[in-house]
Amino acid sequence: MKKPDQSQRYLFENHPIRGQHVSLDESWQTISQQAGLEGRGLTLLGEALAAVVLLVDTLKIDGSVTLQVRGSGPLGLLVVEANSDQKVRGIARQQDKIEEGMDLQQIFGSDYLVITIKTEGAEPHQGIAPLQGENLAEALEHYFSTSEQLPTRFWLTCDEENVSGMLIQKLPGQSTDDDAWDRVSLLAATVTDEELQQIALENLLHRLFHQETVLLFDPHLVEFFCSCSRERTGGMLLTLGKAEVIDIIEQEGEVAVTCEFCNAQYSFDRIDIEQVFLAGETAPASATAH
Ligand SMILES: [Zn+2]
Known part of the structure; x- marks a missing residue:
């Protein structure tokens, strides 16, 4: 059965923690065919796409989130964008082979990625995230833990058919349970790529957090759309x-x-x-x- 491309929020009823899940098939296949990449280049494009969809929904802005990297490495350009109308687009350009064992900085030939948040009626906000860690999820987590943003954990996965991702974010506010964030993070970290891509979110949340009360919101349908004219x-x-x-x-x-x-x-x-x-x-x- 064909799965819808969608993004869905959830909230822990007893802790100031929220979450978000995304799964894209059709829109991802449109973007990946356009990019004509394979291997690690394709994976990075897909993971970045999942990340911007998670971010635009989590930030609850009326506008868009763009993540971009430009550098002199084999994958010299990557741009992905998602807006609050759930439209996504993305490109990446690979000019050289990505060698086994290259880290993110070597792959992109850059030290950082740029996150641009455009909100209706306001100046765009640009954040610079160092390309640290094993993968994009770690680079984003590092950015959220060192900037003034809220602590956030990401899980991103991608193959030719589907990209999926999940985040949890610690909200400001007192919890009566000091260990809740650590406990929920540990439980979330047990998720596998296969579960992220294949299990319906309701079942996945039960599998991960069955001792918690998690409120699941209605999904938003996501589609590929280019705003060029x-x-x-x-x-x-x-x-x-x-x-x-x-x-x-x-x-x-x-x-x-x-x-x-x-x-x-x-x-x-x-x-x-x-x-x-x-x-x-x-x-x-x-x-x-x-
Ligand atoms: Zn276009």
Whole structure:
């Protein structure tokens, strides 16, 4: 039976601890086919995707969470994004073989990943997370334990068919049970990749925390969606400047832009470009700033 792509919250009734679970099949397969990766590169893309879906739902923001790494390593680019409408997209570019035993810093050729949180009507918030630990989950846990964020544990897993993940987060507030966070963390850490991917969340929570009362909320359906458009692509051309764009037209006959996230192609000829710049020059700045 086909599983829905979904993200679901849960809450420990007697402790200030919340959790989140995600499982993606169809949206992940769309993104992974687009990326054309395999092995460790594919795994990192999938784990990062699961992580942003967990984060956007946990933060309860009206906006988006983007996680990105750019570096000089074999996997030189990874960008994943999830928004509060449960739309996801992601890309990764691999230019070299990832050798056995490489750590995250060597794979990406970078020391850190950037987490950008955009909330409706506010300046974007950027966090820098050092690429420390064995895997992305550990790097994210390190970030949450050293920044001013709430202590958070992540479990992320991925294969060609599915990505799944789970987090638990300690909320501010007094607990009558000082050991609750440690106990729940230990129990959660017994989860296996197979359980994360294959067991219905209700059963998984019972298996992990059967002595606790856990409230399970309704799931949110998640889907692949790319927010690119002809208008936004035109806006990007505006930032290049007219001289540069005309230069491309003279050499190539047109400006062709392919969206890296979804492969949509946007092409602009000389007349289109005149219109883009005419509209850009007369429109208020806010209409073109994306
Ligand atoms: Zn696109």
